[in-house]
């Protein structure tokens with residue numbers, strides 16, 4: 657009997673960079689060359705299983721360029737409405753995280769664990785639970801560099817800004833993201849919630865008035 661090589665599984669597991677679908681409701685995604693079910697799922701904050709189930713295909717289904725997939729929001733797919741749901745999403749898309757520095761704590765995001773100052777992370781987690789319980793809205797950073805940044809990452813963002821390709825960014829050594837006390841929120845709805853309940857957790861809008869997405873922790 658010929659040995660069966662799990663090519664489909666290997667291909668489906670290779671995560672590629674895929675642009676996230678617009679937030680709000682399920683959208684139709686046209687598969688691009690090189691994309692995989694797991695890559696599309698990860699880019700949209702979904703587990704591969706959830707995206708597969710939503711489309712009625714197996715988790716190791718090989719997507720074909722040009723085919724259409726329906727991409728639900730994590731909430732529609734039954735993910736992200738509870739702490740365990742989002743934690744499962746993070747676990748599926750990243751290896752177990754190790755904090756870049758011992759004074760950091762982790763917070764869940766669609767891109768896996770991100771980091772903040774340990775006090776800021778604990779306060780964020782409490783605020784996030786309250787948001788989920790009260791509003792049914794998850795709170796998470798807009799991208800992998802939207803919470804704690806190393807000075808190297810800040811430097812790269814500053815260079816991008818200077819080149820005209822990136823959003824405004826402070827030079828390394830001058831961003832509260834390097835202190836792990838700021839988050840760039842993913843949606844204006846999240847900002848509304850931080851405005852309403854953040855003060856109870858030390859989170860609020862304390863700096864960068866021209867950036868609605870940038871909120872900070874004022875200390876515990």
Ligand SMILES: [Zn+2]
Nearest residue numbers: 838839840870
């Ligand atoms: Zn920011």
